[in-house]
Structures are given as structure tokens and as C-alpha cells.
Amino acid sequence: MLIDFFFMLKDAKIPVSIKEFLLLLEALEKDVAHHSLEDFYYLARLTLVKDEAHFDKFDRAFGLYFKGIATIFEDNASIPLDWLLKRAAKDLSPAERALIEKFGYDKLAERLQELLKEQKERHEGGNKWIGTGGTSPFGNSGNNPEGIRIGGESTNRSAVKVWEARTYRDYDTSREIGTRNIKVALRRLRKFARQGVADELALDATIRATANNAGYLDIKMQAERKNNIKILMLLDVGGSMDDHIQRTEELFSAAKSEFKNMEFYYFHNCVYDHLWRNNQRKHAERFATWDVLRKYTPDTKVIFVGDATMSPYEILRPGGAIDYYNEEAGAEWLQRFTKAFPSYVWLNPEPESIWEYRQSVAIIRQQMNNRMVPLTLEGLERGMRMLSK
DSSP: OHHHHHHHHHHTTOOOOHHHHHHHHHHHHTTOSTTOHHHHHHHHHHHHOOOGGGHHHHHHHHHHHTTTGGGOOOTTOOOOGGGSOSOOOOOSOHHHHHTSOOOOHHHHHHHHHHHHHHOOSOOBSSSSSSEESSSOSEEESSOOSSBEEOSSOOSSOOBSOOTTOOTTGGGOTTSBOOHHHHHHHHGGGOOEEEOSOOOEEOHHHHHHHHHHTTTOOOOOEEOOEEEOOOEEEEEEOSGGGGGGHHHHHHHHHHHHHHOSSEEEEEEBSBOOSEEESOGGGTTTSEEEHHHHHHHSOTTOEEEEEOOOOSOTHHHHSTTOOSSSOOSSOHHHHHHHHHHHOSSEEEEEOSOGGGGGGOHHHHHHHHHTTTOEEESBHHHHHHHHHHHHO
């Protein structure tokens, strides 16, 4: 049975190996899972999945393969109390709820095992047996303020335990990402160094110095360890980028949290001869792009954020900007950035599958020497690897 499960994980694009599968079998032989499907779930995930980015794929494959097996209990099996989460949505009226018996945790588990032994056939409706469409605490598609869903799909979401719950949905690398996952991906770029006043105890150095000093305490101090990476973020704003405000804000928030040495500027569609930091005052408070190029050292990491969706003329021709006359083409400014800062990447919130249908995206990718990645978890990790080189 587990061989088919192994191949299902392979079909789900989870990189599992024979060595890990044999480790799972060895753990089962030593009775690690204790005859509980939930214990087996955690054991299988621990032994077979090496990267948390694949947790959601594992949840889906596990739920599909073992669907229905959760209803089979050994005669001596017990239901863990942590299955029975207490609060449940109450969709019935007070009068209807008064007619439904609410079991306590212990009694609910005992009653379910009794019914599994007694019930011999499918049951629909009613308030006693395991079935569908009724008010029994056991089954699916019915109403009970506190129960265990067995099979079926959640309708009222009032089950105490749901086998198919996917806890790690956000970790799927094909999904668009939230602030938490952005922070995890950005940490690949961290580079720590000790700078400033030596006001932190250097424990290892103190131990060595004390040992070399015949046991007499010799305290050594060191500067605080800080992330030394420098980031310059240039963000496209307005127009078609309005469709991507939430993700751009999440990226910006995560980057500000992770990188203390981060500066940012705004542009529209393409970089020209000026940038700004306040969209309300973009015409009154401008920063010359030449000054920005000279201000930062070459080891600064530059991150462009934009959908690269515009008329090709806005990139290739002087005067192509839509809101003023630019004397030099946007492509020239992009080349200046890539020459001044060897480490750069363009994050595109549009799906990678549609890039080939947009001429402007192809032009920007060419200007960026193909250093453009989608704003997904997998894409962001790719981008951070580019910046780390």
C-alpha cells in the first residue's frame, strides 16, 4: 500500500527518495506511529518531505490517498483529545440547538467507538448513527454544534476534527506569497558583520582567554552582529501596478523589516531621469536619477519591482514617458543601473506564463540580462540566489 503512496508523492512533484521511504518503513516497524493515522501523517511528513515549501503538496497528496481511512479504528484504538477542538460554529436556532445532545470530550470519543462497532450499514438523517444530513455528532453534511466529520466535504464547518485540513497552504511555491513567506525568502540575502562599539559579551573568546589565563577570568567583548547587506529598492507605482498593490506592499513591508540598510524610490513604468519617495508629492520632491546612481556604493543590491507592462516606446524612445517628456530613453537609464550595481534583479508580480505575450516584458528582460523572476515564493528565492552571487 505504501509503495503506491510513495509514487503518488512523486507524481505530486515532491522530491522524495528511496532512502527516505526506507526510513519511513523502518520507523513503522519500530511502532513509532502508534496505529494512529494522524501520527502516521506527521511521521511521513517528517521522513519524506525535506523542504517546508512542499508541505501543502504533501497535505493534498496525503488527503487524496488516505481519504476515508480515518473512519477505520482498531477495537482498542483511542481518539486523541486534541482532535476534539471545542469551539464550533452554531448555525442552528436556539430552539433547534436545545434539541441536540452535546457530548463532552471523553463521552464524544467513547460514543463514536461504540457506534463504529454497532452500525452495520449506511445511514442518512437522524440524530444517532454515523451518517449524512442529520444532527448526529458523527458523519458529514448535517448540523451539530460539536462533532467529528467522517468523510464528505465540510458544509457548515462545525466539525471538531477535519482530516483534510491543509495547515501549510501558504508554503506552496506556485502560490502568491504573503509577508511571512517573503521574510523567509529574503533571509537568504542576509550577510552579517560585527560593527560599532564592543558592548556584547564574546562568550567563546572569553572561555578561550580564561583557559589561557590559568583559569583567571578574562572577559572579552565584541560588537553586535548586524545584517550588513545594503538594498536599493525601486518600485513601479500607478497604472497597471494598481492590480498588484497588496503583494507589493507585503514585499515592501517584509524587506523593511529584514534589511535595516534599505533605501527605496518610486518610478512609473520605467526608470527615467528622476525618482521620488512620496507619491503625494511626486512633482514637488524629485530626486535626480544621476544623484541616486552616485549616492550608493557598487556593492548595493538593487531590486526593481514592476509588471514591465507598457508601450515599448516608453522603454526605447526619448519622449516615450506617458506623463512628461524624457530626453533619454528608459533603456539607457536601466543600462546605467546595471553597470553601476552588478547585483540586481527585477521582480515581476505578473504570472510568468504570460510574459511571452507582452513585448515590453521581453524588452525589460533583455535590459536586465534575463534577471527577471516572478513574485512568487519560488521566484523570490531564485531572485535572492541571483543577488547573493
